[in-house]
Structures are given as structure tokens and as C-alpha cells.
Amino acid sequence: MLLPTLVTCLAGFASLLPPACEGCGPGRGYGKRRSPRKLVPLAYKQFSPNVAEKTLGASGRYEGKIARNSERFRELTPNYNPDIIFKDEENTGADRMMTQRCKDKLNSLAISVMNLWPGVRLRVTEGWDEDGHHSEESLHYEGRAVDITTSDRDRNKYAMLARLAVEAGFDWVYYESKAHIHCSVKSDHSVAAKSGGCFPGDALVTLEGGGRKPVANLRPGERVLALADNDGGGGELAYSEVLTFLDRDPATWRLFYTLHTEMGPRLTLTAAHLVFVSEGNCSEGAEPDRAALRTLYASDARPGQCVLVSGGGTGAGARLSRVTRVGVRKGRGAFAPLTQQGTLVVDGVLASCYAVLEQHAVAHWAFGPLRLAHRWGGAGRRGLGHGVHWYPRLLHWLGRMLLDSGRLHPLGVTEDHR
Secondary structure, three states: OHHHHHHHHHHHHHOOOOHHHHOOOOOOOOOOOOOOOOOOOOOOOOEEOOOOOOOOOOOOOOOOOOOOOOHHHHHOEEOOOOOEEEOOOOOOOHHHEEOHHHHHHHHHHHHHHHHHOOOOOEEEEEOOOOOOOOOOOOHHHHOOEEEEEEOOOOHHHHHHHHHHHHHHOOOEEEEEEOOEEEEEOOOHHHHHHHOOOOEOOOOEEEEOOOOEEEHHHOOOOOEEEEEOOOOOOOOOEEEEEEEEEEEEEEEEEEEEEEEEEOOOOEEEEOOOEEEEEEOOOOOOOOOOOHHHEEEEEHHHOOEOEEEEEEOOOOOOOEEEEEEEEEEEEEEEEEEEEEEOOOEEEEOOEEEEEEEOOOOHHHHHHHOHHHHHHHHHHOOOOOOOOOEEOHHHHHHHHHHHHHOOHHHOOHHHOOOOOO
16 A cells, blocks of 8 residues: 555655755766766857756846845855956956856866866956946846956867866856857856755754764764654654655755854755744744744745744753844755654754745655655665655656646746746
């Protein structure tokens, strides 16, 4: 009876989970290595991938111009890599400003350029544009695009430079002009959302007995502090068994959101991970009201909302603490443990084990067959594994097979449908 029930459940709730449910790993499988291959230069006017720049398969839709005095300006970070030459003809440092993803890809490309052509450096001729010099809705206005050459300005190298940019991980590369290569990336928001939900490796969980340990060192079978019930209501805490990891990648670097609270605890997790919040006039230190609690994505958390923090153990219960600030940082390692309760306390703050779908209760139901398999047979307890667990991968496959794009969760879609 278990197999038919499992198949029926998977088919049913696959419609609830978009392709983004793969987890927060790199999404390239379980560590398979690609065979060495010869790099083929791009042809003049060729772009890779072979789709329009602002579509799902490339860098995604335009999200609006970023100005120095706008709230979004903090999304940009300066690049002072000495191995890159910035033209900076405006003499304002604008060409150095870019999103973290663009910076990462550019720094990776700089290494490739020096390795292939000793003595030659990467050169950026255009980066973030604050003066309106590009076409309407250009990704240069968001710090997500750069125009590049080599430092020696040898145009015979540009075709291969474009190929190196593709290999460096730019989401769209265009051999646009004889004078430069155009490269762009997805927004950090969409990338973080698609990457699912994880905690950094140094995040701490509370073990039964009172000890704490990094989530990177957590093992299936251990019991960690969680919410006593799985609907996010009330404040009673209990210890719940860790069943497996929905994703586990010790080496990856990810963009994390940190929720700072008045009572001190700080929760760090990826953008699409779910956290329990209380809206409105939440009273600091009060017991949570079941009716006032809901789950939302970490990237949607705002100062003034309240999250559930732990006093340290089961006896203390959970109390409300107001979010004072939401920061963004990079962190090493990506870990998504699944507990029997579907929740866990991380760095003193209660969080869901789930991501991508904004309803915790539905997500908990969707992963019911996996929890049942572990309860009956301890499935997968023999090893920790690496990368995304097979179960969310199966959901991903079913979702792609059974659904049209209109049924997919909006955070998993960045295509510009205009």
C-alpha cells in the first residue's frame, strides 16, 4: 500500500512545488565531473545561451534602475580586484559597482584570462550605469551587466574571451561588438530564491541535553530543538529527530539573509527559506498567538515583524522578538536538515525546514511520504550524501512533467512575459 500511496501523493503535491524546490545546492547533480573539452570561441554576434537576455533561460527580467540615493543601492558592492582594470571614464567609480553575483563571475573570469594569456588582465569598459547612457531597461542600470575587453585590447582575443565568460558562469554572454563583449547575470534575488532554502554551515542548533553544534556537523538520528507541533502555532518547544538533509553542500558559497532581533538571536538563512513571523503589534517577549503567525520567505522579512526565539530549552518555550534589521551576507556551506516536526531552532530562532512554497503546512504535508519512509525504515541513514536529496529532485522532475509554467511558483520564474 505504501508505494501506490507514495506515487499518488507525489503526483498530487508536485503541482504545489516549482522547479525551484531542488534545494540550495548548485543544481548540477551529485558531484559528477565533466570530461575535459576544448573551448570553442564564440562567433561575432553570437550569444550564449541562445535566448534573449531578459528571459528565464538567461539573466531574467529587468527589475528597475538603481540610483545612488535609492534603497536598492545597498544591493551593489564595489569590486576592487587588482587583477581587473576598470576604465571608469566618468571618474565616479560607477564601473566598479555591481551585484555580488556579477562580482563573483567577473573575479572568476579574471583568473581565467590571466591563466590563458599570461601578463594580460581583464578590462571592464562599462559596468553600473547611473547616467542613462544605455538603452531602456538595460541591466547595466542594475549593476548586473558589464562590457569587457582584455587589457592589451587585442581584438583577436575577444572571441575566446567571450567563451571564457561563459565558462566563468555569466548567465548571458554576447559578442556584441568588435570592441567589447557584453556579459550579464541574474539578479541576486532570483538566484537566491531558486536556490531553495538552507542555513550556513556555522549556524548552531540545540541538541537534546542542552549542547549546541554547527548544522554542518549535524547527523541524522540526532534530536534538535523544534516546535512541538508542525503548524507553526503556539510556543511549546520539543526535541525532534533529524531524518536527513534535503540539501548538503559544505563547499558552496551562498547569499544569506540575516534577521537581527531585539532579544539578541540572529537567524541566517537563504532568501526562499521559510520563517515564522507575527504581523502587526507583536509584543516583545510575549507568547505567540497562533492566529497571528504565518510563514514568509526570509527575503520578505522586514523590521517591525516578530519572530519566535527560544529561551534555550523545552521548558522556556518560544517568545516573540521584534526584527530590528535584515542584512545580507555571503556564507560558506549550505545545509537543509529535515526533522520529523518540519521545524527547528537555529541560532535561537525558530525556522521551518522548508522553502520555496510559502505555506509551511502544505510543504510539511508534501514531504510526508519522505518522513514516513524514514520513520518506517530509516531510509538514507547510512550516509550523509552530498548535494540535493533525491526526493526534492523527484518533485522537480514531476513538476516539469505535469505542469505548465503558469502553475509554477512566482519566485521560480524570472522570465519577462511582456
